[in-house]
Amino acid sequence: MDDINRPTWEDVAHRYGRKIYNFAYRLTGNPDDAADLVQEVLLRVRKGLERYEPGSFEGWLWRITRNAFLDDIRREKRRPTSPLPEGDHGHLGSSPSPDEVLAAVRLSDDVQSALLKLPYDFREAVVLCDVVGLTYDEIAEATDIPVGTVRSRIHRGRKMLREMLTWPL
Amino acid sequence: MAAVTPDPDRFVVLSAYLDGELADGELDMVIGMLSDDPEAAAEFRRIRDMKRLLRALPTVEPPGWLLDVEHYGDRLSAYLDGELPTEEVTSIVHHLTTCRVCREELHDLDRSRIAVRALPGLDAPRFVPPPGPRPSASSEPERRRPHRLRPRPIAAATIGLVAVLALLSILSPSASDPTITMSDLEARHIARVSIEPGFNVLPASVEAVDP
Numbered sequence: 018m019d020d021i022n023r024p025t026w027e028d029v030a031h032r033y034g035r036k037i038y039n040f041a042y043r044l045t046g047n048p049d050d051a052a053d054l055v056q057e058v059l060l061r062v063r064k065g066l067e068r069y070e071p072g073s074f075e076g077w078l079w080r081i082t083r084n085a086f087l088d089d090i091r092r093e094k095r096r097p098t099s100p101l102p103e104g105d106h107g108h109l110g111s112s113p114s115p116d117e118v119l120a121a122v123r124l125s126d127d128v129q130s131a132l133l134k135l136p137y138d139f140r141e142a143v144v145l146c147d148v149v150g151l152t153y154d155e156i157a158e159a160t161d162i163p164v165g166t167v168r169s170r171i172h173r174g175r176k177m178l179r180e181m182l183t184w185p186l
Numbered sequence: 187m188a189a190v191t192p193d194p195d196r197f198v199v200l201s202a203y204l205d206g207e208l209a210d211g212e213l214d215m216v217i218g219m220l221s222d223d224p225e226a227a228a229e230f231r232r233i234r235d236m237k238r239l240l241r242a243l244p245t246v247e248p249p250g251w252l253l254d255v256e257h258y259g260d261r262l263s264a265y266l267d268g269e270l271p272t273e274e275v276t277s278i279v280h281h282l283t284t285c286r287v288c289r290e291e292l293h294d295l296d297r298s299r300i301a302v303r304a305l306p307g308l309d310a311p312r313f314v315p316p317p318g319p320r321p322s323a324s325s326e327p328e329r330r331r332p333h334r335l336r337p338r339p340i341a342a343a344t345i346g347l348v349a350v351l352a353l354l355s356i357l358s359p360s361a362s363d364p365t366i367t368m369s370d371l372e373a374r375h376i377a378r379v380s381i382e383p384g385f386n387v388l389p390a391s392v393e394a395v396d397p
Contacts (some may be wrong), residue, residue: 026287027257034253035245042246052252056286063287125243146205147240153207172201172233179236 026063029078034059036149037082043144044086046133057085079151079159083141131181139174146171200230204237251284262292266299 024032037058041051061081069077132140145156153171157164196219202208203216219226258278264270265278282289 025259027259030253030257030287035248038248038252039246043243048246048249051246052249055248055252059287060290063291124239128239128243143240147237148243153202153205168202168207169195169198171205172195172198175201175233175236175240178240179232182236182239 023066023069024074026059026066029062030055030059033078040082040144040149041086043129043132043148044137044140046129050089054082054086054089057089058082061085073155073158075151076155076158079145079149079155080161083159127182128178131178134181135174135177139170139177142167142170143174143178197226197229197233200226200233201237203230204234255281255285257281257285257288259291262288263295263299266292266295 034055038051038055041054042048045051045054058078058081061084062078065077065081132144135143141160142156145151145159146153151159153164153167156167156171160167199208199212199216199219202212208216220230258265258281261270261274261278265275270278282292
């Protein structure tokens with residue numbers, strides 16, 4: 018990417034900010050942590066844009082996002098699988114049917130709660146695929162793992178989620 | 187999609203099928219599984235429904251201060267230099283309380299500014315121009331060359347001296363006499379100095395003898 022086509026960090030914030038925020042929110046379940054992560058990513062993008070080599074911009078951006086998230090976990094010793102606040106557990110498995118729960122905010126809470134219980138590697142793969150919308154190749158590039166592993170993690174992650182959500186689908 | 191190694195879980199291809207990520211040749215395998223294997227068909231429905239749920243997760247809107255704001259970019263330098271109107275300064279200060287990226291950009295700008303301002307002042311080089319208009323190259327007086335000995339006149343004088351001495355030694359009555367008298371020395375001296383132009387070739391004693 019040459020200087021003419023290289024975006025500024027403001028461009029990145031405008032174009033990808035919401036995606037990064039949603040990725041972070043689905044991984045952490047915490048709006049404050051998600052906002053912190055967005056700012057950390059934008060800081061790293063601002064510093065890294067000058068050294069950015071031509072290639073997949075989204076792969077580069079999501080690698081930065083993932084590294085920022087993992088660094089934050091390591092720094093804060095804060096695992097996103099920490100227990101949820103009281104009241105978030107009670108309705109797991111309480112929804113009567115998929116169609117009804119799809120329309121309810123409560124369903125997203127259930128799915129979010131189940132996501133947070135997934136081991137990180139599986140959660141990350143599922144979120145990048147189903148929330149962010151990356152392809153398997155893009156996920157492999159962002160996470161630096163083989164595409165076969167990506168495929169396996171996504172599938173196993175979905176299976177684990179399905180097993181956690183006990184209401185009938 | 188790139189080729190992948192077979193997964194021990196044979197249903198992995200079902201997720202890849204849902205995501206449009208099958209490798210070459212896997213589509214027929216999936217179609218066969220779904221039509222012939224009830225367990226695979228049931229697994230497929232479960233995975234499909236789970237994927238639907240995940241895709242149905244609502245987009246979470248970030249707080250307004252995070253993204254839906256104007257960043258200040260180039261105006262941060264003007265802010266540092268106190269060159270902005272008061273109302274804009276107020277809005278920048280407010281923005282800086284929440285925007286880490288602009289705060290860092292401001293710090294970087296400030297560090298650069300401090301570095302430039304901390305450069306040491308340099309004294310002007312001491313150079314005093316000569317009074318009056320500088321003479322042109324053509325009007326500059328010709329420099330005198332340093333005095334140098336000229337080798338050619340010296341060599342000629344030496345040769346002449348040797349020739350005179352040889353002639354005297356031949357014409358002299360005491361040529362065969364190795365004894366050197368004072369008159370000989372004087373004559374030789376006159377002969378030596380006579381080659382120097384403007385020199386009084388005759389000593390006083392000679393003048394007194396000759397009428």
